[in-house]
Amino acid sequence: MQKIAFCMHLNPGAEAEYKARHDALWPDLRDALYQAGVRDYSIHLERESGRLFATLWRSDDHRMDDLPGLPVMRKWWDHMADLMETDATGAPIQTTLEPMFHLE
Template identity: 55%
Template sequence: METIAFRMTLKSGMGPEYERRHHEIWPELANALRAAGIHDYWIFLDEASGALFATLKRDTAHSMDQLPSLPIMRKWWDYMADLMDTQADHSPVVTPLAPMFHLP
């Protein structure tokens, strides 16, 4: 299992709506994430900057790279596009974060 982290950016004032939508995550999307080998997925917000910090664990044989081709993933991106910085296809602008320290 591997842990990865990345950063996204939330538009100003959108924290409550972003949180609400994630509390109501569609079961089909949650199932797709799990089927891709994703576990223990967390997203945190730095309210001062709007930075979203995400961590997740993924199986060695994960299929995360296939998620963008799934209709449910694309539908979720469209649904979330008004709340955050996105690419032209509505996928979130994601900045990978390098691991610097781990206390097991």
């Protein structure tokens, strides 16, 4: 298993709606993430800056690179685009975070 972390940015005032949409995560999206090897996925908000901090574990044979091509992923990105910064494809802009410390 591999642990990865990244940041995204939420638009001001979108906190409650972002949480509500994730609380009602579509079962077919949940299945797609799981089938791609994603496990233990968490997103946290730093309210003052609107930064979202995400961590997830993925299997060594993950297929996360296939997710952007799935219709359910594209639909989710369209559904979330009004709440956060996205790129020209509609994907959330993500900044990869470099591991600096870990305590087991």
